[in-house]
Amino acid sequence: MIKVNNLSFTYEHGSAPALKDVTLHVKKGDFLGIIGESGAGKTTLTSAINGLIPHHYHGDYFGSVEVDGVDTFDAQLSDLSLVIGTVSQDIDSQMVAAVVEDELLFGLENFGVPHDQIEGRMLQALEAVGIPDLRNRRIATLSGGQKQKVAIAAILALRPDVILLDEPTGELDPVSSRQIFDVLRELNQHGVTVVVVEQKVMLLCEYAARIAVMDKGRIVLEGTVADVLRRYKDMERIGINCPRVATLCDRMTERGVGDGRVVATVADACSYVKEVLS
Amino acid sequence: MDSVFSYIPGESFLHRMHPLTKLVAAFAVCVGAAVCGNHAYVLALIVAQLIVAAICGCFKPCAKLVTALGSLALIVLVLQVLCVRTGTPLVQAGWFMITDEGLLSGVLVVLKVVCMVLPLSIAFMTTQINDLTNELVGKWHLPYKYAFTVTTAIRFIPVFMDEMSAIMEAQKARGVRFDTGNVVKRIALMVPLCVPLLISSVKRTDAIAVAAELRGFNLRTRTSAWKKHAFALADFIMIVACFALFVVAIIL
Numbered sequence: 242m243i244k245v246n247n248l249s250f251t252y253e254h255g256s257a258p259a260l261k262d263v264t265l266h267v268k269k270g271d272f273l274g275i276i277g278e279s280g281a282g283k284t285t286l287t288s289a290i291n292g293l294i295p296h297h298y299h300g301d302y303f304g305s306v307e308v309d310g311v312d313t314f315d316a317q318l319s320d321l322s323l324v325i326g327t328v329s330q331d332i333d334s335q336m337v338a339a340v341v342e343d344e345l346l347f348g349l350e351n352f353g354v355p356h357d358q359i360e361g362r363m364l365q366a367l368e369a370v371g372i373p374d375l376r377n378r379r380i381a382t383l384s385g386g387q388k389q390k391v392a393i394a395a396i397l398a399l400r401p402d403v404i405l406l407d408e409p410t411g412e413l414d415p416v417s418s419r420q421i422f423d424v425l426r427e428l429n430q431h432g433v434t435v436v437v438v439e440q441k442v443m444l445l446c447e448y449a450a451r452i453a454v455m456d457k458g459r460i461v462l463e464g465t466v467a468d469v470l471r472r473y474k475d476m477e478r479i480g481i482n483c484p485r486v487a488t489l490c491d492r493m494t495e496r497g498v499g500d501g502r503v504v505a506t507v508a509d510a511c512s513y514v515k516e517v518l519s
Numbered sequence: 520m521d522s523v524f525s526y527i528p529g530e531s532f533l534h535r536m537h538p539l540t541k542l543v544a545a546f547a548v549c550v551g552a553a554v555c556g557n558h559a560y561v562l563a564l565i566v567a568q569l570i571v572a573a574i575c576g577c578f579k580p581c582a583k584l585v586t587a588l589g590s591l592a593l594i595v596l597v598l599q600v601l602c603v604r605t606g607t608p609l610v611q612a613g614w615f616m617i618t619d620e621g622l623l624s625g626v627l628v629v630l631k632v633v634c635m636v637l638p639l640s641i642a643f644m645t646t647q648i649n650d651l652t653n654e655l656v657g658k659w660h661l662p663y664k665y666a667f668t669v670t671t672a673i674r675f676i677p678v679f680m681d682e683m684s685a686i687m688e689a690q691k692a693r694g695v696r697f698d699t700g701n702v703v704k705r706i707a708l709m710v711p712l713c714v715p716l717l718i719s720s721v722k723r724t725d726a727i728a729v730a731a732e733l734r735g736f737n738l739r740t741r742t743s744a745w746k747k748h749a750f751a752l753a754d755f756i757m758i759v760a761c762f763a764l765f766v767v768a769i770i771l
Contacts, residue, residue, distance in 0.1 A: 297729060322733045329733075334726035337667075337734070339526065339674055343649045350743040351735030359745050377528070381677060395734070 242403060242434050243267040243290055243325075248304035250285060250294060259285040261458040262304070267436060269402070272429045274445035275438045277455030278480050283438045284330065286455070287407050289313075290436065292321035309402070323352060326401030328392050330408050332385075335392050341367075341375050341383075344391055348399045366398035370424050386417030393424060403434040410441060422448045443484050446470065446505035454481065467503045486510040493517070527644045531575040532753060538651040539658060540754040544761040545638035551761075551768035552634035558623070560771050561630040564764065568637045577644040584640055585633055592629040599625035648673060653744035663739050671727065679720060686715050 245265040251258040259282050267273050277283050288294045295302050296318040306313045309324050329335050338344040345363050354362065367373045370390040380388065389409055396404060406425070410418035422444055429435045439445050445452055445466070452469045454462035456479045462469050469476070473483035473491060486504055490513070493499045499517045504510045528534075533541065548564065555561055565585075572581040599621060606620025652666035687697055690712070699705055 291733065293729060293733070297732065318732060319735050319738050322735065327733050329726065329730055331723075331726050333678060334723050335730040337671070337727075337731060338649055339670075340647060340649070343647070346745055348734040350745055351739045353738065353740075353743065356745055379526070379528075399734070 242269045242271070242309060243436070244305075244307040245286075245289065246305045246307070248289060248306060249301075250289060250303070251301040252285075252298060253300045255300060257458075258301075259458055260289065263289075263458075263460055265453060265460060265463065267403075267434060269434055270429070270432055272425070272435045272448065272450040273437070274449035274452045275436065275455060276440065276442060276445055276452060276481060281455040282458040283455055284407055285458075287327070287405055287436075287438060291325045291327045291405055292316065292318050319352075322401075323399065324401060325403045325405050326396035326399055328389075328396055328404070328406040328409055330411065332388050332392050332412075335395075336380050336388070339379055339381070341372075341378050341380060341391050344380060345395050345398050348395055352399060354399075362398045362400070366394040369397055369428065370394045371420075385412050386414075386420065389413060389417070389421055390424070393421070397428070401433070403436060404428065406435075406437045408438050408440065410439065410444065418444060442481060446484050446487075454479065456480075466505045470503045470505060489514075525580075525644065526647050527575075527577045527580070529576045529645065531645065533571065533575045533641070533645040535753075536645075536757060537748045537750050537754045538646045538654045540750070540757050541642040541646055542651065544757050545642040547758075547761040547765040548638040549635050551765035552631055552638075555631070555768035555771055556627070557768075557771040558627055558630065560768060561627065561634050564768075565630065565634050565637065568634070568641060572637075572641050572644075575641070575645050577641065580644065581637065581640065584636065588633050588636060589629075592632050595632070596625040596629050599628055650746060650748065653746065654748060656741055657744055660741065663741070667731070667736070675723075678723075679716070682719055683712065683716055686712055 248263045250260040275283050289306050292313045337347050349359050370393050372390050409421050425435050426448055453460050470487040473487045476483050490503045494501045504513050572578045603621030606618035608616050608618050610617045648670050652670050655661040656663050656666050
């Protein structure tokens with residue numbers, strides 16, 4: 242679905258490259274989490290995937306990005322955005338309307354969705370994120386979590402194949418963060434490819450299928466959650482806190498306890514430990 | 520933080536009316552008030568508008584607007600009364616003089632100001648700005664780019680207000696005294712606020728452009744809007760009534 246090949250990118254007027262020789266392949270139906278410290282190049286990578294680089298941001302570009310078999314250089318930004326729906330980091334700037342309904346309509350109207358389909362698509366998108374009751378609310382009166390859901394619904398209504406989110410839980414409390422990830426999981430189960438940039442490692446470990454770790458413009462680790470967690474010492478050297486269950490599993494394996502597996506969630510760790518003890 | 524343009528949800532007859540009808544009607548009343556020279560008529564228009572506002576559930580903000588304007592208009596009244604020297608003097612002491620004509624024209628100006636601001640405010644309070652711009656684009660062929668610019672600007676007034684107060688808080692926390700009694704000093708303190716506010720708003724402009732572009736802003740055409748508003752009998756009556764008010768205002 243998405244193929245990033247040996248991509249290096251330096252922003253115009255930028256001194257250092259923001260991305261260095263990045264290679265990343267995302268298959269259809271994947272749930273990929275991208276993690277890394279601030280300034281590691283995560284947002285730049287998302288801009289390269291959704292076509293803002295090179296269509297909106299300019300600079301020195303080496304390598305290639307293919308989306309659905311088309312090089313992003315050759316595609317129009319608006320065609321790309323029908324395949325990849327992007328939820329940006331700054332939610333307030335993403336909102337174009339004063340009322341939730343109009344926010345959803347904006348994309349639908351622009352892309353010329355036949356008018357008889359619009360109602361159905363709006364309802365479905367609102368239900369997918371669980372906010373059909375907010376339809377006529379003014380956006381200014383919504384909470385952070387609700388706004389985040391509206392932003393996702395506005396993208397979902399366009400029915401993209403891939404949904405790309407840049408720190409969707411950045412300003413949310415733990416409960417709302419989980420709600421957002423529950424929504425993403427649900428979508429993923431319905432066949433939508435999910436790529437999400439996220440700082441909260443615990444959430445990624447629990448929900449994502451694969452994780453890519455970025456550091457100073459490079460992808461330093463990439464693989465299934467268990468693969469990545471196995472190398473938690475590398476992650477800590479980069480400055481990412483690993484979930485304590487990963488440390489626990491590693492210590493168990495070091496001392497010859499258990500079968501050497503790595504678990505990602507507290508619940509799994511509980512049953513693993515119980516299993517070993519019995 | 521709401522501005523006078525904030526929409527107040529409701530189901531009244533004005534809410535259901537066609538957005539362009541409300542715009543035309545508001546302009547008719549507004550211009551009518553501007554050219555009218557009859558105190559009683561302008562006052563009657565104000566009262567009528569307040570009654571309409573009450574029916575539409577936006578009496579409170581309208582009353583607030585009238586009181587706020589009232590205090591501003593008071594200054595105009597005083598100036599007008601002091602400056603007009605024609606007519607019969609009512610009070611006279613040296614160069615100081617209040618004439619009946621001055622008093623009358625002062626009161627008229629105040630009434631006119633209030634009467635001219637109300638129609639558009641009521642129209643905006645009962646119309647979603649998106650509906651209005653969509654109709655302007657669809658029926659009157661206004662370029663969508665302009666419509667988008669205007670709606671975005673109106674929508675971001677409260678966002679920038681919040682940003683402004685956040686910057687002020689940040690500077691207060693570092694010892695800037697915005698609460699000083701000296702007005703000149705306070706205004707001087709506002710100047711350094713402009714730079715961070717300007718920078719953050721320019722940055723935000725880019726983010727908005729990106730977000731709009733990613734959702735097909737460039738593909739939008741005149742007929743994209745989904746919601747359709749039809750002209751009904753009520754719209755016709757409204758326009759005729761407001762035009763009649765306008766004609767009466769000219770005659771008087």
